[in-house]
Amino acid sequence: MDNQLVESIVNEVIKRVQDEACFEVEASGKHVHLNREAIDALFGEGYQLTKARDLSQPGQYACKERVTLIGPKGSLHNVIVLGPERKQSQVEISLTDSVVLGVSVPVRESGKIDGTPGVIIAAGSNLHKLDQGLIAAQRHIHVKAEDAAKFNVTNGEIVQVKVMGKRPLIFDDVLIRVSPNFETYMHIDYDEANACGFVKGTKGQILKKSK
Amino acid sequence: MDNQLVESIVNEVIKRVQDEACFEVEASGKHVHLNREAIDALFGEGYQLTKARDLSQPGQYACKERVTLIGPKGSLHNVIVLGPERKQSQVEISLTDSVVLGVSVPVRESGKIDGTPGVIIAAGSNLHKLDQGLIAAQRHIHVKAEDAAKFNVTNGEIVQVKVMGKRPLIFDDVLIRVSPNFETYMHIDYDEANACGFVKGTKGQILKKSK
Numbered sequence: 001m002d003n004q005l006v007e008s009i010v011n012e013v014i015k016r017v018q019d020e021a022c023f024e025v026e027a028s029g030k031h032v033h034l035n036r037e038a039i040d041a042l043f044g045e046g047y048q049l050t051k052a053r054d055l056s057q058p059g060q061y062a063c064k065e066r067v068t069l070i071g072p073k074g075s076l077h078n079v080i081v082l083g084p085e086r087k088q089s090q091v092e093i094s095l096t097d098s099v100v101l102g103v104s105v106p107v108r109e110s111g112k113i114d115g116t117p118g119v120i121i122a123a124g125s126n127l128h129k130l131d132q133g134l135i136a137a138q139r140h141i142h143v144k145a146e147d148a149a150k151f152n153v154t155n156g157e158i159v160q161v162k163v164m165g166k167r168p169l170i171f172d173d174v175l176i177r178v179s180p181n182f183e184t185y186m187h188i189d190y191d192e193a194n195a196c197g198f199v200k201g202t203k204g205q206i207l208k209k210s211k
Numbered sequence: 212m213d214n215q216l217v218e219s220i221v222n223e224v225i226k227r228v229q230d231e232a233c234f235e236v237e238a239s240g241k242h243v244h245l246n247r248e249a250i251d252a253l254f255g256e257g258y259q260l261t262k263a264r265d266l267s268q269p270g271q272y273a274c275k276e277r278v279t280l281i282g283p284k285g286s287l288h289n290v291i292v293l294g295p296e297r298k299q300s301q302v303e304i305s306l307t308d309s310v311v312l313g314v315s316v317p318v319r320e321s322g323k324i325d326g327t328p329g330v331i332i333a334a335g336s337n338l339h340k341l342d343q344g345l346i347a348a349q350r351h352i353h354v355k356a357e358d359a360a361k362f363n364v365t366n367g368e369i370v371q372v373k374v375m376g377k378r379p380l381i382f383d384d385v386l387i388r389v390s391p392n393f394e395t396y397m398h399i400d401y402d403e404a405n406a407c408g409f410v411k412g413t414k415g416q417i418l419k420k421s422k
Contacts, residue, residue, distance in 0.1 A: 095405035096307055107378055107408065139378075160381075167318055167350075170371075170381035191405035194306035197318065 021151065022203040023141065025163055025186045026056060027193035030079050030093040032067055032121065033086045038130070042067065042123040049083040056185045057142055059084065069093070070120040070127075073102020090133045091119055094189040098136065108135040109175055139192060140175040141204075142182040151206055154178065160207040161186060166197025170207060232362065233414040234352065236374055236397045237267060238404035241290050241304040243278055243332065244297045249341070253278065253334040260294040267396045268353055270295065280304070281331040281338075284313025301344045302330055305400040309347065319346040320386055350403060351386040352415075353393040362417055365389065371418045372397060377408030381418060 039047050043065065050064040065081040069091060076097055090113055098105040103117050118131045141161070143153060153159060155178040161171045163186075171192070186204045188196075196202070250258050254276065261275040276292040280302060287308055301324055309316040314328050329342045352372070354364060364370060366389040372382045374397075382403070397415045399407075407413070 095408075096401070162383075168383040170383065172373075172379040172381065190307070191402050194402035195406035197306075 022205050023147075023151075023184045023186055024056075025165075025188060025198060025202045025204045027190055027198050028092065028137065028187050029190060030069075030076060030091075030097050031082050032069075032079055032092070033082055033088075033090045034121075035086055035089045038089045038121065038128050039085060041128040042121060042126045049081060049085065051083060055082070056183050058181055058183060065123070068122040069101060070122055071101025071103045074100045076100055088113065088133065089121075089130055090135065091121070091130065092135055092137045092189075094191045095136055096191050103134060105134055105136050107138050109138045109140070110135075137187065137189060138175050139171055139173070139186070139188045140177055141186045141206075142184060143176055143178045144182050144184045145178055145180040147184045148178045151184075153206065161204045162207050163188075163196045163198070163202060163204045165193075165202045166199065167195065169196050171196075233416050234358075234362075234395045234397055235267075236376075236399060236409060236413045236415045238401055238409050239303065239348065239398050240401060241280075241287060241302075241308050242293050243280075243290055243303070244293055244299075244301045245332075246297055246300045249300045249332065249339050250296060252339040253332060253337045260292060260296065262294060266293070267394055269392055269394060276334070279333040280312060281333055282312025282314045285311045287311055299324065299344065300332075300341055301346065302332070302341065303346055303348045303400075305402045306347055307402050314345060316345055316347050318349050320349050320351070321346075348398065348400060349386050350382055350384070350397070350399045351388050352397045352417075353395060354387055354389045355393050355395045356389055356391040358395045359389045362395075364417065372415045373418050374399075374407045374409070374413060374415045376404075376413045377410065378406065380407050382407075 051061045052064045054061050061083045063081040063083045066078050067081060069076040069079055093105060106116055108116060113133045113135060116132045117134045118129065119134045121128045121130060143151060148154065153176045155176060157176040159174050159176060161174045163169060163171060250260065262272045263275045264273050266272055272294045274292040274294045277289050278292060280287040280290055304316060317327055319327060324344045324346060327343045328345045329340065330345045332339045332341060354362060359365065364387045366387060368387040370385050370387060372385045374380060374382060
C-alpha cells in the first residue's frame with residue numbers, strides 16, 4: 001500500500017470514530033411542566049393538554065398551551081407548556097430570565113426541587129401559585145441505555161463536554177442521565193447556548209470525567 | 212522532616228503557585244463607546260461625557276449618560292455610555308440582546324468592526340444612525356505587560372481559560388490582549404457570565420494554548 005492510501009484510510013477511521021463519539025446538542029428555552037392540580041387551576045377541571053409537536057425525548061411533547069410567569073420584579077410571557085402531565089410541577093428558566101422575574105434561582109437537576117423558590121403561573125385570568133419548583137436546569141445529557149457503553153458513562157455521573165459551537169468551549173459539571181426511554185441529546189439553556197455560539201446541529205463530545 | 216510536614220509544605224506551594232496564575236473575571240453588560248460625531252448628535256455640539264466611576268482598565272470609565280438602542284424588532288433601554296470618547300463608535304451587546312433588537316450580531320474583537328451591522332442610537336429625542344459597529348465582544352483577557360511573562364502569553368494569542376464559577380467551564384477561543392496600559396482582568400458578556408455561574412470575584416486560570 002502506498003503512503004497516501006494509508007493516510008486516507010487512517011483519516012477516515014479517525015473521522016468515523018470521532019463522529020461516533022459525538023451527539024447533538026439542543027438548547028431549551030424557558031418552559032413549564034404541570035401537574036394535575038396546576039392544569040385544573042390554569043385551564044379548568046379535567047382539562048387535557050394539547051400536543052403541538054414531539055420533542056427529541058420519546059413521549060415528551062410541546063403543547064399549544066402558553067402561560068405567564070409572574071415574579072416580584074417582572075413577568076415572562078408566552079412560556080411554553082411541555083407534556084405530558086407530571087407528578088410535580090416544575091418551571092425551568094435561564095439565569096437571564098431569573099433577572100427579569102427578580103428571583104434568585106438555583107441550578108438544579110430536573111426533579112430535585114426541594115427548597116427551590118416558587119413562582120406564580122397565569123393562564124388568561126387564572127392564577128396558580130407554585131410554592132416551589134422554579135429552577136435553572138443543570139446542563140445534562142440524556143443518554144439512551146445502549147449508548148452508555150459507547151460513551152463509557154453511567155447514570156448520575158458528571159462529565160466534561162466539548163461543544164463545537166461558533167464560540168467553542170468545554171462545559172464542566174455536565175450530568176449524565178441514562179435511560180432506555182431516552183434518545184441521546186445534550187440539553188443546555190439559552191445562556192449556555194449563546195455562550196458557546198450554538199446553532200441547530202451543534203455537536204458535543206465527552207472529553208473526560210470531571211474530578 | 213516527617214511526611215505530614217512535607218505534605219503541608221507541598222500543598223502550600225501548589226496553592227500559592229495556583230493563586231499566582233489566577234486572575235479576576237468581570238462580566239460586561241451592554242454598553243456603547245461614542246466618537247465625537249455621535250456625542251455631538253446625541254447630546255449636543257461639543258458636549259463632554261460625565262464620568263460616573265472608574266472601570267478596572269486604567270483611563271476607562273462609566274459615564275452618567277444613558278442611550279437607547281433601536282433595532283428592527285425591538286429596543287434596549289438605559290444602555291450605559293463608556294468613556295473616554297473614541298475614534299470610532301462601537302456598540303457591544305450580548306447575543307441575548309441581539310434577539311431583542313432583531314439583528315444578527317457577529318462575535319468580534321473590540322475595534323474590528325468592518326462589515327458589522329449598524330444600529331440606531333437615541334438619547335432623549337436625538338437620534339444617531341451608526342452604519343456599523345454593533346458587535347458581541349469576543350471574550351478576552353486584558354493582560355498588563357508585566358503579567359504577560361507570568362502567564363506565558365503574547366498579544367493576539369488565543370488561549371483556553373478555566374473559569375471557577377458556580378457552573379464551572381472552560382472557555383476556548385479567549386483572546387489575549389497585552390498592553391502596559393492594562394490591568395489584568397478577563398472580560399466576558401452576560402450570556403457567558405450566566406453560563407459559568409459568575410459572581411463578583413470569580414477567578415479564571417489559563418489552562419493551555421488553543422489549537
